Amino acid sequence: MLAACVACVLSTAACAAEDVRQPSAIGTDAPVIVPGSPGSPARTATPGERVGRTPRPTVAADVRFAEAMIPHHRQALEMTSLVEERTTTDVVRRVARAITAAQTPEIRAMTSWLADLGRPAPAGHDHTSMGPGYGMASEEELNALRAARGDVFDRLFLQLMTRHHEGAVKMAKEELTGGRDHRMRLLAKDVYSGQSIEIARMRAAMTSLPAS
Structure with a gap:
């Protein structure tokens, strides 16, 4: 009888430990809100959906991605801030507004994530900090x-911003290859898909401009 009791206790403990490790299934009672990725709205989980996932360890690639993408985004926002007073083209205004709307909350999300790690966000947008091939504009180009x-x-705006976006897509690919943190990988996916679409739009806008 004693052996049976011990076995029962061990079995109960194992089940409890497994429940902690595994994500829980959503029932049909109270709605469960699932947060969206940076810049996206939250949604309501569907009945039976399993939410939550085992945390993945943060690795150096995740930190490098955030610490490089913040100044990269900041330079993009500096360029978009010039548009309203200098362009007469609606399509360029729309491109700039879309970039600002997407990248402002992404900077906040990466800054908050670094703060959770006890790391300050990089200052400014030093174009020499990440090496060539990442699309940063030089001070002369700015x-x-x-x-x-x-x-x-x-x-010039479309040329510089297209190259800038191509650099961001490259950085997102690197994070998706070497990163482990769930939040940073989600953000990298957003950067990859969103900026790839914007690259196509800017190339199309370039063809509509008068010949130089």
């Missing part, structure tokens, strides 16, 4: 953009 107006501005 000065040329600030000085341009009209069609000249539009063409």
